[in-house]
Amino acid sequence: MMKRSLSIRLFFHFAIVITLSLSAIGVFTYTYASTEMNDQLADNIAQTMRNTAYQTDLYLQNYDRATYSILSNGSVKQFLDMNPEDSYAYYEYSRQIKTNVFPPVFMLYPQIKFLYVIGENGRVVIDDNQNSAGIPDMDAALQYKELLAATPANGESTLLTRSIRSEQSANVITIARRIRGVSSYTPNGVLAMEVNVLELDKIWGELDLGKGGYQYVIDQNGTVIYTPGEAEAQTAMPSSSVNRLMQMEAGSLELNTDGTKRLFISELSDYSGWRFVASVPLEELQRPIATIRSTTLWVGAGTLLAALVVAYRIGASQVEPIRVLMNGMRQTEKGIWNKVEMKERRDEIGVLIRSYNLMVSRLSDMIESVYESELRRQKSEIELQQEALERHRAEFQALQLQINPHFLYNTLETIKCYAVVQDSEEITQMVESMAHMLRYSIQTNLEEITVANELKHVLAYLSIMKHRMDRELEVEVIIAPDLLLEKMVRLTLQPLVENVLQHAFPQGMEPGHFIRIDARRLEDRFLVIVQDNGMGMSEERLEKLRRRLELNRLAGEDSDDVYHRGGIGLMNVHRRIQLVFGEMYGLMIESEQGLGTTITMALPADQHSKRI
Structure with a gap:
């Protein structure tokens, strides 16, 4: 009865957990995926509209630039200022403009259909590209009045969906701007250019918005200047939708048109002021989401069924060994220390049964084993401490003997002799300085190092660096004379100066x-301070270096650029001081980016311990 009851309870709880988990995961996945997919599809369409608007602007601006050479032409300016009654002047200026001004523009921009200049004086010069359509008759005064009302007074160009041939207005865009003559201070004429929009049709017609999706182009006045050729596309953009779209800046809008709920995504052109609109049926847009929903339901149902079957089998398999173990524990309560006999298992229950058997048979041995384990642990800690001490000694000796090859010093002396023979003062100075530094480094039996010794070592280093960098390097020393004989750790001051040259003044x-x-x-402390006004360090980098100092790491890692690679380095100096005088001494660093760095070496005052 107990086995059955426990199995049912386990199955019931498993079923609740699995059902809730799968339901939560399914709902969250579907909701998140559908929202993200909707947003992504809308963003992709909006980005496509922006790209279309951008390509359109580039196309139109290219033709707008074609008007620059015309409006600044001398013949055009004189034509605007001429006496309208002077027929010869009108003939001459018209001939010059048609011969010298318009043809180069037609040649560069073959899509231009008409170019014409209308003056305030009522005169007009008009020409068509290659005389393919013939020049139509036009009322110059009426055209001038209409163009003047449509163009801004500051001379900027404007785009108009009109043509001097009314039957071609659907396929033409007019770029117009006010211009002025030579002597006039205000515009007294209008320059207009009619451009064939076949190239724009190629740009606008390449967009594929899927089944039932259409693209439209609407000008500033709410006139649809481009729509796909399908009859459904005409129905999908009623005037009411155009009015709603004209009232918004940009973005998306859901509307019911032709009995279908559609998503309209609108983008405004910065140059032309036109509105580029994509219209997509919501049903088509959400088709992938419906697929995700049905897939989620089927997969979730199948997974739930399989999980419930597995949960039932797991519950049943766990009850029997627990019951056997319970009976064994009842025997133990009576003082009968018998092992639990059961089929070998490799899961947690098997481990529990084996542990129980081991507890029953070897309880006394376990206590003894605990004592032995504690003794071994203490012995291991002592051995680790001894190993750490030996490692520190080895590190100390490695640092002390870091520069020890005597043959290098002898070689430098030979180079110096050659330099003296050949009268090379620079080489002589560098070799002498280097020899001094090597001699200073390999004197491992030198017991007392003073501030004066370290300063002489720094002077030799600066002498070498002066020749390497080909410039004078000066260090300001303001140490009181009575402190020059204070004791220091050998080879600790020069690395600090080298660090300044490497990082403060790169x-x-x-x-x-x-x-x-x-x-x-x-x-009771003796402080040696190295200060610079170089580039300093950021707070993050300074904090990182301070943590390194607190950790007492012997040297920085290869990836740490706050250390001086290839030399003793800041961390090396810090650790050397601590190995000699103790953990309470070492380096302290203050820095501010752009203002400089101050490194303070803390040593005990009047120390008489053996120095390295």
């Missing part, structure tokens, strides 16, 4: 830059 020292070395006593 482009080299310029006028106004300084490196200052100071020292002072503060209670």
Whole structure:
């Protein structure tokens, strides 16, 4: 009875958890996926509309630039200022404009149908491209009045969906702007250019919005200047929809047209002011979402059924070994320490049964094993401490003997002799400085190092760097004379100066830059301070370096650019000081980006311990 009851309860709880989990995952997945897909499809269509508007603007601006050469032409300006009664002047200027001004523009822009200039004086010069359609008769005064009303007074161009041939208005765009003559201060004429929109039809007609999707182009006045040729496309854009679209800046709008709920996505052109509209049926747009919904339901139902079957089998398989273990524990309560006999299992229940058997048979041995384990742990800790001490000693010796090849010093002496023979003062100075640094480094038996010794080492380093960088390098030393004999750790000051040259002044020292070395006593401490006014460090980088110092890492990793690679380095100096004087001493760093860095070396005052 207990087995059955426990199995049913396990199955019931499993069923609840699985059902809730699958339901939550399915609902969340469907909701999130459908929302994201809707937004993504709308964004893709909007981006396509923006690209179409951009390509259209580029096309129209190209023709707009064609008017620049005309409006600045001298013949055109004189034509606008001429006496309207002077027929000879009108003939001469018209001939010059048709011969010299219009043909180059027609040649460069073959899609131009008509070019004409209308003056305030009532005169007009008009020409068509290759005389293919003939020049129509036009009322110059009426045309001038209409164009003047449609163009801005500041001389900017405007786009008009009109033509001097009324039957061709649907296929022509007129680019017009006010122009002025030579002597007039205000515009006294209008330049107009009629352009065939066949090329724009290619740009607008390439967009595929799927089944039932259409693209429209609407001008500033709400006139649909482009629509696909299908009859359904005409019905899908009624005037009421155009009015709603003209009232919004840009974005999407859901409307019911021709009995179908459609999504209208509108984008405005920055140059032409036209509105590019995509119309897509919501049913077509949401078709992938419906597929996701049905797939989610079927997969969820199948998964739920399979999970319930597995849950039932799991519950049944877990009850029997638990009952056997319970009977064994009842025997243990009576003082009968018998092992539980059961088929070998490799799961948690098998581990529990084996642990129970082990507890019953070897309880006393377990206590002894605990004692032995504790002793081994303590012994391991002692061994680890000894290993750490030996590692520190090895690190210390490695640092002390880091530069120890005597043959290098002898080789430098030979190079120096050659330099003296050949009278090369620069090489002599560099070799002497390098020899001094090597001699200073390999004197491992030198017990007392003073501030003066370290300063001489810095001087030799600067002498080498002066020749390497081909510029004078000066370090300002403001240490009081009575502090020059204070004791220091060997090879700790020069790495700090080298770090300044490497990182504070990566482009080299310029006028106004300084490196200052100071020292002072503060209670029982002796402080050596290296200060610069270089590029400094950011707060993040400074905090990272301070954490390194607190961790007492012997040297930085290869990826850390706050250390001086190839030399002893800041972390090396910090650790050397601590190995000699203890963890309470070492380096402290203050820095502000753009203002400089201050590195303080903390040492004990009046120390007499053995130095390296």
